[in-house]
Amino acid sequence: MIESGFWSMGGYARYVWPAVGIACAVLAWNLWSAWRFLAAARLRAHRTLAMDAGSGEGA
Amino acid sequence: MALAIPASAYGTMMGSLALGTLTLSWLGAIGAGLTVGLKRANVLLSLIVLPLAMPLLIFGAGATDRVVSGVSPAGALYLLAALCVLTCTLAPFAAAAALRISLE
Amino acid sequence: MWTWFHKLASPPYVYRTAAALTPWFLTLATVAIACGLIDGLAFAPRDYQQGDAFRIIYVHVPSGWLSMFAYTCMAVAGAVGLIWRIKVGHAVAAAVAPIGASFTAAALLTGSLWGRPMWGTYWAWDPRLTSELILLFLYVGVMSLRPAFDDPGRGDRAAALLAIVGVVNVPIIHYSVVWWNSLHQAATVAKIGKPDMPGSMLWPLLSMFLGFMLFFGAVLCIRLRGEVLNRERHAAWVREAIGS
Numbered sequence: 260m261i262e263s264g265f266w267s268m269g270g271y272a273r274y275v276w277p278a279v280g281i282a283c284a285v286l287a288w289n290l291w292s293a294w295r296f297l298a299a300a301r302l303r304a305h306r307t308l309a310m311d312a313g314s315g316e317g318a
Numbered sequence: 319m320a321l322a323i324p325a326s327a328y329g330t331m332m333g334s335l336a337l338g339t340l341t342l343s344w345l346g347a348i349g350a351g352l353t354v355g356l357k358r359a360n361v362l363l364s365l366i367v368l369p370l371a372m373p374l375l376i377f378g379a380g381a382t383d384r385v386v387s388g389v390s391p392a393g394a395l396y397l398l399a400a401l402c403v404l405t406c407t408l409a410p411f412a413a414a415a416a417l418r419i420s421l422e
Numbered sequence: 423m424w425t426w427f428h429k430l431a432s433p434p435y436v437y438r439t440a441a442a443l444t445p446w447f448l449t450l451a452t453v454a455i456a457c458g459l460i461d462g463l464a465f466a467p468r469d470y471q472q473g474d475a476f477r478i479i480y481v482h483v484p485s486g487w488l489s490m491f492a493y494t495c496m497a498v499a500g501a502v503g504l505i506w507r508i509k510v511g512h513a514v515a516a517a518v519a520p521i522g523a524s525f526t527a528a529a530l531l532t533g534s535l536w537g538r539p540m541w542g543t544y545w546a547w548d549p550r551l552t553s554e555l556i557l558l559f560l561y562v563g564v565m566s567l568r569p570a571f572d573d574p575g576r577g578d579r580a581a582a583l584l585a586i587v588g589v590v591n592v593p594i595i596h597y598s599v600v601w602w603n604s605l606h607q608a609a610t611v612a613k614i615g616k617p618d619m620p621g622s623m624l625w626p627l628l629s630m631f632l633g634f635m636l637f638f639g640a641v642l643c644i645r646l647r648g649e650v651l652n653r654e655r656h657a658a659w660v661r662e663a664i665g666s
Contacts, residue, residue: 265464269474274539278532279463282481285528286455286637289521293644300648304655304664311656348587352580356570365566366584369559373594376552404590412587415504419579 323386330385333395337402338378344409345370351416374401431508433650434659440643440650447640454633462626469623478536480626484634486529486554490592492522492638493557496564497589500582512578513653515585516568517645521638523561530554541605549598550606553591560588574653 268275323331349367353359381394429435462480469476496518503511533551534544545551564581571577599606619627654660 264474268477269468271473271475271539274475274535275463275477278478278481278535279459281531281535282485282528285485285524289524289637289641290644292520293641293648297644297648297651300651300655301664304651304660307655308661308664352567352584353570358570362563362566362570365559365563369556369563369588369591372552372556372559376547412583415583416580419576419583 323382327382327385330391330395331382334378334381334391334398337395337398338374341374341398341402341405342371344405344413345374347413348409348416351413351420354417354420374398377401431510433510433513433654433657434663436510436513437647437650437663440647444640444643447636447643451633451636451640454629454636456633458626458629458633462623462630466623466626467620472540475536475539476623478532480630482529482532482536483627484630485525485532487631488634488638489522489526489529489554489557490595491635492518492525493561493585493592494589496522497585497592500578500585504579504582504586509578509653510650512575512582513646513649514642515582516578517642517649519561519565519568519581521641521645523558523565525634525638526554526558526561530558537605546605548605549602550595550604553595553598556591557588557595560584560591564588 266272345367346363348370349363352366353362356362377394377398381391381398384391384394459480463477466477468474496515499511499514499518501511502508503515530551533554537546538544564585567584568577568581571580598604651660651664
């Protein structure tokens, strides 16, 4: 199935594996960054709702 | 004269400068319209104009480069002219829209 | 069908639909990418000329395609926001930008790693490479322009205009290998008629294409919800949507 040539990629390992690594890193970064963005937006929305409710009662 | 290019290249150089200057002016107008009144407008302006101007720079320099090496610059000059026509026809609308956005 | 279009202009509808779609996109994307990558790296036959180095194609080509597709989405979404004043359009454009930029960087970097063994250089001022680099600068320009305005609506409109102006670069990237004598190889898959690749090499690539597109959809949905929330946080529907 996966022979020893898999890891050495016929001698091109130092090009192929970093390239695959970069692609995986970009995919991972996208997911992580998007989740963080959504979480921050949620937090901001919660705060805004609290403020709006507060100012509504106060006014 | 300047840059020690042979006299035979002057015509092409003037031609590419003429076309290029016109194109670059319009690209700058778009960039200026988008960034007018912003803080740090100068950095943003370079950031916006650079990618738009890169093809222009490549062909403009390429034309003179070619004629100096003895190859015909016709292809590069035609492309430069095409960029010029494209920009001159469409950029005014883009620049107007940019100003409208920035100043309304 | 027009009702569906109208629904797409509604922020709460978009928010809920994006939330529902995300797990589907993500699961299918994972399957497609895993299959494509394993098949492409381990099982596809070695290329006659390029040896095992050609396997970079399985990450490079989908990244490049996505970089162009994302920019086009960003420009179209920006145009929708600018012309029809549909705010969801601006939200989509803002959400797509960082995703597209990251894939452009991935395409440039993986391509560079492929170029070193194949052409002997990490970089060349070749039409396709140069225009892809221009695309990256355009993305950065759009992402920098948007927050520079005090009024976020104005920032959205300016970024949309810049995205539209820059979209002329996308066909240039695509056709650069046709119009010029480029180092970069010409189209092998997206040709009319039979693709030039044998099936055992092609299927993993198609699987990666599909996987990347689905992944793009998933990440877009997540970011879009964030963008919609940021723009609509004073609206009434947000209270129920995020729970107070």
